[in-house]
Amino acid sequence: MLRGTDLDLVQGTLDILVLKALVWGPRHGYAVARWIGERTDEELRVEDGALYTALHRIEKRGWVRGQWGRSENNRAAKYYALTAAGRKQLAARISLWRRYAAAVSRVLEAV
Amino acid sequence: MIHWRKSIDGDVEDEIAAHLAMVRDELIAGGMSEADATREAQRRFGDIHRAKADMVALDQSRERREWWAELAQDVRYSLRLMRRSPVFTVVAVLTLALGVGASGAIFSIVRQMLIAPLEFHDASQLVRVWPSDPHRDVASGPISVPDLDDWRTGQQAFAGLAGFWYEAGQISVALTGDGPPESLDPAYVTPTFFQTLGVDAKLGRVPRVSEMQEGGERVVVLNDGLWRRRFGADPGIVGRAIQLNGKPHVVVGVMPPTMRFPGTTHAPDVWLSALYQSQDETPWKLRVVRWLGVVGRLRPGVRLDQARTALTVVQQRLATEYPDADHGWDGVTVRPLLSSIVGDVRPALLVMLGAVGFVLLIAVINVAGLLLARASGRTREFAIRSALGGERPRLARQVLTESLVLALFGAAAGLLVARITLHGFVVLAASELPRVPVERLDWSVVALALTIAIICGLLFSAIPAIRSTRLIGTRQVTVGAEGQRLRHAFVIAQVAIAVVLVCGAGLMVKSLGLLISTDPGFRPDHALAVRFSIPSYRYGDTTGPRYANAVFDRVRAVPGVVAVGSTKVLPLDGGEESWSFDVAGEPPPPKNERPVVPTFHISADYFRTMDIPVIAGREFTNRDTLGAPDVAVVNEAFVRKYIPGGIDAVPGRQLRIGGGGVTIVGVARDTRQFGLDAAPRPSLYIANAQNMRGTVTMVVRTRGDPAAITAAVREAIWAVDKDQAIGEVTTLDRVVERAVTRPRLLAILLNLFGGLGLLLGALGIYGVVAYTVRQRQAEIGIRIALGADARRVLTMVMARGVLLTGIGMTLGLAAALLAARGMRAVLFEVTPTDPLTYATVLALLAIVALIATYIPARTAARADPVAVLRAE
Numbered sequence: 001m002l003r004g005t006d007l008d009l010v011q012g013t014l015d016i017l018v019l020k021a022l023v024w025g026p027r028h029g030y031a032v033a034r035w036i037g038e039r040t041d042e043e044l045r046v047e048d049g050a051l052y053t054a055l056h057r058i059e060k061r062g063w064v065r066g067q068w069g070r071s072e073n074n075r076a077a078k079y080y081a082l083t084a085a086g087r088k089q090l091a092a093r094i095s096l097w098r099r100y101a102a103a104v105s106r107v108l109e110a111v
Numbered sequence: 112m113i114h115w116r117k118s119i120d121g122d123v124e125d126e127i128a129a130h131l132a133m134v135r136d137e138l139i140a141g142g143m144s145e146a147d148a149t150r151e152a153q154r155r156f157g158d159i160h161r162a163k164a165d166m167v168a169l170d171q172s173r174e175r176r177e178w179w180a181e182l183a184q185d186v187r188y189s190l191r192l193m194r195r196s197p198v199f200t201v202v203a204v205l206t207l208a209l210g211v212g213a214s215g216a217i218f219s220i221v222r223q224m225l226i227a228p229l230e231f232h233d234a235s236q237l238v239r240v241w242p243s244d245p246h247r248d249v250a251s252g253p254i255s256v257p258d259l260d261d262w263r264t265g266q267q268a269f270a271g272l273a274g275f276w277y278e279a280g281q282i283s284v285a286l287t288g289d290g291p292p293e294s295l296d297p298a299y300v301t302p303t304f305f306q307t308l309g310v311d312a313k314l315g316r317v318p319r320v321s322e323m324q325e326g327g328e329r330v331v332v333l334n335d336g337l338w339r340r341r342f343g344a345d346p347g348i349v350g351r352a353i354q355l356n357g358k359p360h361v362v363v364g365v366m367p368p369t370m371r372f373p374g375t376t377h378a379p380d381v382w383l384s385a386l387y388q389s390q391d392e393t394p395w396k397l398r399v400v401r402w403l404g405v406v407g408r409l410r411p412g413v414r415l416d417q418a419r420t421a422l423t424v425v426q427q428r429l430a431t432e433y434p435d436a437d438h439g440w441d442g443v444t445v446r447p448l449l450s451s452i453v454g455d456v457r458p459a460l461l462v463m464l465g466a467v468g469f470v471l472l473i474a475v476i477n478v479a480g481l482l483l484a485r486a487s488g489r490t491r492e493f494a495i496r497s498a499l500g501g502e503r504p505r506l507a508r509q510v511l512t513e514s515l516v517l518a519l520f521g522a523a524a525g526l527l528v529a530r531i532t533l534h535g536f537v538v539l540a541a542s543e544l545p546r547v548p549v550e551r552l553d554w555s556v557v558a559l560a561l562t563i564a565i566i567c568g569l570l571f572s573a574i575p576a577i578r579s580t581r582l583i584g585t586r587q588v589t590v591g592a593e594g595q596r597l598r599h600a601f602v603i604a605q606v607a608i609a610v611v612l613v614c615g616a617g618l619m620v621k622s623l624g625l626l627i628s629t630d631p632g633f634r635p636d637h638a639l640a641v642r643f644s645i646p647s648y649r650y651g652d653t654t655g656p657r658y659a660n661a662v663f664d665r666v667r668a669v670p671g672v673v674a675v676g677s678t679k680v681l682p683l684d685g686g687e688e689s690w691s692f693d694v695a696g697e698p699p700p701p702k703n704e705r706p707v708v709p710t711f712h713i714s715a716d717y718f719r720t721m722d723i724p725v726i727a728g729r730e731f732t733n734r735d736t737l738g739a740p741d742v743a744v745v746n747e748a749f750v751r752k753y754i755p756g757g758i759d760a761v762p763g764r765q766l767r768i769g770g771g772g773v774t775i776v777g778v779a780r781d782t783r784q785f786g787l788d789a790a791p792r793p794s795l796y797i798a799n800a801q802n803m804r805g806t807v808t809m810v811v812r813t814r815g816d817p818a819a820i821t822a823a824v825r826e827a828i829w830a831v832d833k834d835q836a837i838g839e840v841t842t843l844d845r846v847v848e849r850a851v852t853r854p855r856l857l858a859i860l861l862n863l864f865g866g867l868g869l870l871l872g873a874l875g876i877y878g879v880v881a882y883t884v885r886q887r888q889a890e891i892g893i894r895i896a897l898g899a900d901a902r903r904v905l906t907m908v909m910a911r912g913v914l915l916t917g918i919g920m921t922l923g924l925a926a927a928l929l930a931a932r933g934m935r936a937v938l939f940e941v942t943p944t945d946p947l948t949y950a951t952v953l954a955l956l957a958i959v960a961l962i963a964t965y966i967p968a969r970t971a972a973r974a975d976p977v978a979v980l981r982a983e
Binding site for chain 1: 122123125126127129130132133134136155156157158159161162165166169170172173176
């Protein structure tokens, strides 16, 4: 299991994961954490604290917008929604990530 | 903004708590015990404190940025709004600018004159001190050199006491060499003068006490103006000797331009040691000769009353010890130096400050009225924005920003107006201000303008904000009655303030008119006044009068000259000598309670030249010389007060003056010697030929334009003595003019402010009536369509304007009567409740108000009903 405490890993990657988690609609922080956990089969475990910090960081950048709402079991929770800027950012980062990953793979798979 | 940290903190805490609870719930549902679940949730979260701190910091910086972004957005929106209604914007900004500008400029002057400390070291410790003689009603008399020495050594309350002798234009020294001879205005000061004041030279230094003693090398301090004018601002002047009254004086220093003391509106040209005062001019060292003013520096911590008590003890001892000189002088008057310098312009400045305060008030109300009208027109905009999800606080903030932006523009433009006003004022009033004005707006004025802008912004935004949010809150769409009431209140206030301002101006104009039409007691037209000094170092008691006569004769021969005479002090020019006397043949008054009267040294032909009627006896002739019987002329006031039996009892009467008898040979009509607004005082005229005074103002009565023969008169004087220094040459008209400069200036300014108030008030009435007409256009259209008489419509529409004006004028009248009390000190022969002035002002205002009401009303009455109804 890869631990997300290594900030070098988290900094760029976590933001893109969080943005991706919000593509289908507003979620609260816990839902984002669960979604990431499920998608990576718990392979990529991020500390919840780091996740929330990431959420607030990208909110500051204007990529998501937080608003208090009610959770499924009627608990007050802060929901985050992607903004237009966030959507654009996600697209840009995904393409960047793909080129980066492909480049790294090419190097590693070279004979 | 204030609850920022708290709300962000709580927000983050709630968010974390909610997260932990959700994790825990799920773990418990998975079968974990509650305690284990709580622990596990916290473990998965990691360092809660650090995460929380990071989140709070991020949120704070985000909110800050959003706040600024919203502000920028609001400002942009406000600017767009201002551009979209340029007439509204220009009127509002200009109105505010005039209010802020006028009050800023006057405030700056008042602060500089009345509040700012004098330009001396620790100036708050400086006081003027006078001996007083309560028995003869002299509150502030001059002091003698020996008395001042005893004052200095006899008490501990003062760190310094210095004397000075300065009478602008009345004493002079002749500057010769370095160009044409010139007559200078000197201040004679005692050795510790500069140290007591705590003033430094701007070039060179102030003289040392040892340099100001008798007998040594003479030193002089120049004023900045003389140094520039006469010596081309040459820094090498220090250490050089200049010729004053024929003797070399070494220049030790040049004073900065702010140093005017003991002068007020002008600085002396030179400061000289009082100890140089030559024996033959004044017996200056005698205790009976009172000729010095006193400035003192209090020791730190000593209060004014303590200082007075300390000096009173000394003065009362002197009164007992030296009855010949000091009997009766048993009191002391102490006054802060600042108040003694600015005291006589204070009432005028405060009246002006009051007037600009009202101008500012009326301007603010005017703009508030404009904004109110606009807010009513924006009801739809607010309703739409509110419907589209605009939050009420956000809308209120938008309105606040709009008002602040408008007010700040007003303030900025106001600072510009203030600068211009200040410049204009200083140009107009420079010669009347007792301290050197600075033409720069200081931080306090900028702060004042900003404060006004912010208060206005808050006030202005409160009006539409309250209205709009209330409208939105109750979903009300019609115009509320409260807006109407507020608008009416504004008009009433505007009219009332306009009444106050115009009444103030009216009173001042009437006062000035009375002052100008006051008969000065002499004929001011067609007369030249030439000041010069017959130097005692060249002419003695017998040669002096002979020299003066030679000069007069030469001037008489100038073509166009009708008559020539001279006096030591011209009427309206300030300054006098006081002589004590008693009337021979009357019971002598108790010793040292002999009456004292102002005394003037005049030449033969003086009264004829001035056109002052001699109503009994004769005036002085060339036969009244040294050696001939001593003679005097008195004025009517003198006869009324001192000669029992009146004018018929005058012939042959003698006065006892000094040692001898002086015969009264004539009675002259009273003149306004001491100011147009000052009642004539009993006065004595003495023949200059019998009692020589070097200071001479020669009056030349001319057939034609007096100024045209100025050059010829100068030449005539120099034909007798080419080294004669000539002082100011002016006309008697100018002398009278100068006497009304200050009230004239005040009248001009109050009229400007009054005119501004009238204009703004009229705009206010016009605005309301026009607005009402717009609101009621449909109703009026229907009335006209149904055949209502145009005159009826006119009356109906005007009725409201007239009613509001009436209420405003009534309130304004009451306020004006109260406010005018503050003007008592600047009014001449006009009571602050002068009925005629008030009646005139009210009539004028009624006419202006009627016109302002009539114009929009007529538009309404003439409206084409079809067009009006179609527009609806």
